[in-house]
Amino acid sequence: MSSVTDVREHELDLASKRVRRERSGSPRLSWRTVQRLKGASFTWPFFAGFALFTLVPVVMALGQSLFTTKSSGLGFGGAQVTFSGFDNFARGLADGVFWESMLRAGSYAVVVVPLTQIVSLMLALLVDAVTRRVAGRFRLSLLVPYMIPGIVATMIWIYLYSPTVGPFQSLFELLHLDINFFAGSMIWVSIGNLHIWGTIGFNMLILNGALQSVPRELFDAARVDGASELRIALSIKVPFVRTSLVLTGLLAIIGTLQIFAEPVLFRSVSPETITKDFTPAMVIYNQAFQVGNLNYAAALSIILAGVVGIASAVIYRFTNKVGS
Amino acid sequence: MSLTRMDNETADTTRAVMSAERKDPRAVRRRRRGAAMGDDSGGAAVRGASKWFVLAGLILFTIYSVGPAWWLIVSATKSREQLYTTNGLWFADFRLIDNIVELFKYENGSFGLWLWNSVLYATAGSIGQTIIALAAGYGLAMYQYRGKGTSMAFVIGSFLIPGALLTVPSYLLFVQLGLFDTIWSMIIPAFFGPFSVYLAKVYAEGAVPQELLEAARIDGAGEYRTFFSIGLRLLTTAGATIFLLHFVAAWNSFYGPLIMLRDRNLWPVMLGLYSWMGRGADSQVDVTTLVITGSLVATIPMVLLLVAMQRYWRAGVTMGSLK
Numbered sequence: 001m002s003s004v005t006d007v008r009e010h011e012l013d014l015a016s017k018r019v020r021r022e023r024s025g026s027p028r029l030s031w032r033t034v035q036r037l038k039g040a041s042f043t044w045p046f047f048a049g050f051a052l053f054t055l056v057p058v059v060m061a062l063g064q065s066l067f068t069t070k071s072s073g074l075g076f077g078g079a080q081v082t083f084s085g086f087d088n089f090a091r092g093l094a095d096g097v098f099w100e101s102m103l104r105a106g107s108y109a110v111v112v113v114p115l116t117q118i119v120s121l122m123l124a125l126l127v128d129a130v131t132r133r134v135a136g137r138f139r140l141s142l143l144v145p146y147m148i149p150g151i152v153a154t155m156i157w158i159y160l161y162s163p164t165v166g167p168f169q170s171l172f173e174l175l176h177l178d179i180n181f182f183a184g185s186m187i188w189v190s191i192g193n194l195h196i197w198g199t200i201g202f203n204m205l206i207l208n209g210a211l212q213s214v215p216r217e218l219f220d221a222a223r224v225d226g227a228s229e230l231r232i233a234l235s236i237k238v239p240f241v242r243t244s245l246v247l248t249g250l251l252a253i254i255g256t257l258q259i260f261a262e263p264v265l266f267r268s269v270s271p272e273t274i275t276k277d278f279t280p281a282m283v284i285y286n287q288a289f290q291v292g293n294l295n296y297a298a299a300l301s302i303i304l305a306g307v308v309g310i311a312s313a314v315i316y317r318f319t320n321k322v323g324s
Numbered sequence: 325m326s327l328t329r330m331d332n333e334t335a336d337t338t339r340a341v342m343s344a345e346r347k348d349p350r351a352v353r354r355r356r357r358g359a360a361m362g363d364d365s366g367g368a369a370v371r372g373a374s375k376w377f378v379l380a381g382l383i384l385f386t387i388y389s390v391g392p393a394w395w396l397i398v399s400a401t402k403s404r405e406q407l408y409t410t411n412g413l414w415f416a417d418f419r420l421i422d423n424i425v426e427l428f429k430y431e432n433g434s435f436g437l438w439l440w441n442s443v444l445y446a447t448a449g450s451i452g453q454t455i456i457a458l459a460a461g462y463g464l465a466m467y468q469y470r471g472k473g474t475s476m477a478f479v480i481g482s483f484l485i486p487g488a489l490l491t492v493p494s495y496l497l498f499v500q501l502g503l504f505d506t507i508w509s510m511i512i513p514a515f516f517g518p519f520s521v522y523l524a525k526v527y528a529e530g531a532v533p534q535e536l537l538e539a540a541r542i543d544g545a546g547e548y549r550t551f552f553s554i555g556l557r558l559l560t561t562a563g564a565t566i567f568l569l570h571f572v573a574a575w576n577s578f579y580g581p582l583i584m585l586r587d588r589n590l591w592p593v594m595l596g597l598y599s600w601m602g603r604g605a606d607s608q609v610d611v612t613t614l615v616i617t618g619s620l621v622a623t624i625p626m627v628l629l630l631v632a633m634q635r636y637w638r639a640g641v642t643m644g645s646l647k
Contacts, residue, residue, distance in 0.1 A: 038547040039467025046460035047475060049516035053494070054482055060493035123385055129378045140631070141386045144393050147630045149576040151594040152619040155601060156392045159399070160412075165612065167395065167412035201389060205638065229374050258488045261578045268602040281488050288492045289583070297492045305489040312484060 064298035065089065088299035097277045098300060102257075102307065105279045109256035112192040117249040119196055120203035121241070125233045127204060128211045143201045150198065154265045157194045162269070182270035191262050199252075206248070210241045250315040254308050260285070280304050400620040404613050423617040430611075435618055437589060438596035442622070444507070445592055446574035449514030454567045456515050461524020461562070462555050466532060476525075482518045487579070495583055509584040510592070514574060520566040527562035528555070565636045568629070572637075575626060593622045 029037075068084040092098060123142070127135045145153065160166045161181035172179050181190045214237060222232050260281040267274035276290070277283045284304065288297035395412055400423060406416040428436050464476060494513075495504070503509040532555055540550040556563070581595045588599070597618050600611045630637060 035547060036467060036469040039463050040469045040471070042463025042467075042551065043460040043475060046456050046516055046521055047478075049456070049513075050478070050482070050518065053497075053513045053516055054485065054490070054518075057490045057493035057497055058485065060496060061489055064493060064496070122381075126378050126381045126385070130375075130382070134379075138382050138386055142389050143630075144389050144627075147627045148393060148623055149594060149626060151576065151578050151598060152396075152623050153392070155597065155615065155619055156396050158601075159612075159616065160392060160395060164408055165399075165412065197388065197392065200385075254486070258486055260488075265598065265601070268598070284488060284491065285583075288495070294492055294496065301489045301492055305486050308486045308488075309484075 061298045061301055064295050065302055067295050069293070069295055084295075088296050089303065091296065092299045092303050095300075098280065098283050098303075101277050101280050101283050102304075105257050105259055108188050108192065108259070109253040112188075112195055113249050113252045113256060115192070116196050116199055116203065116252070117245055120200045120207060121238070121245060123200050123204045124207035124211060124241075125237060127208055128237065129229065129233070139205075142204060145198050145200075146202045148198075150261060151265065153198050154194060154262050157190070157197070158265065158269055161190055182266070182273055184273050187266065187270070187273050191259075191266065194262060195256075203248070207241050207245070210244050211237055214240045246318075247315075250311075250318070254311055254315070257308055257311070258304070396616065396620055396623070400617045402613070404610055407613060407616075420617075423613055424621065427614050427617045427621065430614055434588070434596060435593070435614075435621075438591050438593040439622065441507075441510075441590060442575055442592040442594070445510040445514070446571045448511045449574050450567045450571045452511070452515035453517045453520055453570050454563050457517055457520035457524045457566050458528075458556065458559050458563055459551070460521045461526075462528050462532070462551060462559065464521070464525045465528035466534065466537060466555075479518045479521050483522075491579070491583060498584060504584060505586050505590070507590060510574075510581065510590075514570065517566075517570060520570065523566055523569075524559065524562050527565075528559060531558045531562070561636065564633065568633050568636050572626060572630065575622075593618070597622065 065088050066083060066085060067081050068087060070080045070082065127138065127142075130138075148156070160168065163169045163180070168179075168181075180186060218236055219232055222236060227235070258281050259279050263274050263278045263282060267276070267278070276286050280300070281304070284297050284300050287293050287300060391413075398413060398415055399407060401418050401420040402410065402416050403419045403422075410416040464472060498504040498509050503512065536554060536558075537550055540554055545553070575592075576594065577592070578594050578598070581592050582598075585591055585595070588596070591599070597615055600618070601615050603611055
């Protein structure tokens with residue numbers, strides 16, 4: 001046995017480099033298999049962590065939601081975990097507070113996201129309508145909101161809205177207007193404005209990239225035919241970016257259903273308007289960390305994920321139709 | 325002048341990335357033609373009366389975008405009394421330095437600690453995520469092996485998992501792993517970013533030629549050595565993009581730290597500012613000035629970083645939008 005190996009090694013010393021690599025792996029595996037294995041191994045660290053921090057929690061959420069934890073007695077003597085099937089889901093599906101918050105976030109998303117897209121498109125068309133040099137001068141200032149951290153942006157606007165610190169109040173007094181940005185009827189407008197302010201610069205950048213791929217000859221041809229600039233924008237440029245506009249907009253609706261940080265920050269100045277169960281994510285947070293019912297919170301998370309999933313599927317259908 | 329040059333560079337990078345991603349030759353040709361039109365001819369530029377309308381619109385949008393940032397800068401320079409009594413959009417007595425000194429002194433220097441925590445979490449997480457994502461993206465782009473399609477489907481599929489689904493079970497998992505309420509809960513999970521892997525893969529497909537790997541193999545370099553001495557160097561731009569995007573995301577993060585960190589000495593700066601703001605004017609000391617000054621101090625590093633590294637994140641933005 002050992003003599004065979006010796007002979008092989010002797011042969012291999014004389015052999016080409018390619019054969020030498022074959023030996024360096026394992027004698028039984030071809031060099032191609034070793035290469036593939038090594039190639040795959042580049043991805044192993046990522047997928048190990050991905051499985052632990054993404055896939056395991058998903059499975060845990062499913063498991064958690066099927067149990068109920070009851071603390072026996074007056075909080076002494078440990079908790080008792082029992083299997084309860086779909087009880088948590090049944091409770092969640094009938095939970096008025098949860099669905100109210102879902103309706104609130106959903107209607108906000110349906111209004112503010114298209115509005116953001118339209119404003120972004122207007123901005124992108126304006127930037128596209130000037131020479132590149134002029135556009136470059138504006139672009140950086142328009143991206144300032146993107147560079148400001150979301151929490152800081154929310155705080156800035158809360159102070160701007162505030163009747164004591166904000167600059168608007170004196171203006172309103174001058175015009176004899178009585179506007180309270182934190183009142184129940186205004187709160188979504190206030191948050192919506194904050195959202196629009198924070199995202200139009202970034203969206204403009206994406207849309208502008210898409211507009212760059214419109215063949216410039218089309219504009220000249222249209223001008224020769226006597227089209228106005230507005231007509232060119234509406235009839236040539238907008239159709240070019242419509243698909244990406246609809247797709248990103250609908251994805252933004254999904255994101256908005258999970259809105260959390262902004263209402264939580266607004267709650268710290270106006271707790272009477274923003275209740276602790278204002279949005280679905282806030283209901284889940286409240287159930288998990290204030291009430292302490294992690295099982296029910298897990299079930300609500302799955303219901304929210306389900307709603308988001310259904311919305312995504314509908315959106316996928318819808319965009320395919322728009323695209324074709 | 326330098327700004328224009330930077331923009332052109334950005335445009336070039338973006339264009340290179342886009343042509344690498346999309347193999348559509350017509351789109352590439354179209355884009356080249358657009359570039360050939362040059363800087364000033366501006367095929368799309370509006371002339372005449374509507375030019376002034378367009379400019380007015382742009383100026384209004386600019387005021388809207390920059391105004392709140394201006395208010396923050398102005399307010400951070402004011403004393404507590406003048407914050408309430410003077411015009412919010414113009415300077416009063418310039419007390420920025422005093423405010424900053426007070427900010428860092430307040431509560432035995434909590435703010436400095438929070439700032440340091442943010443730097444630590446963002447840096448450590450970004451370094452780990454960049455290395456792991458580059459390796460994974462390189463593996464997915466350069467090699468053919470069984471299960472590759474499935475793993476790519478997992479990466480893309482995970483973009484659709486709503487963050488809200490993961491919160492509660494992640495909390496339980498972190499408690500069990502002993503990561504809860506430690507700095508590791510902010511650092512280790514940050515190593516694994518599916519979107520970064522996607523960016524790295526797309527970039528590697530365009531930037532690392534297969535022929536180069538073949539040549540390295542013929543010269544006798546192993547697969548790992550090839551990655552470290554050739555692959556990583558060609559992926560520097562993608563690495564910078566991933567690092568930057570994650571650094572910013574980690575700096576801005578709020579929900580994760582809110583759930584995972586109870587010890588206020590471990591908080592990142594955003595969570596600390598939130599806790600101060602919640603206190604409002606109810607406490608003995610009005611901390612509004614401190615929150616405003618703190619917001620400015622926490623924002624400046626981000627703005628500097630993003631302005632200095634424009635070409636990287638803009639390329640990332642374009643790649644992301646094409647997914």
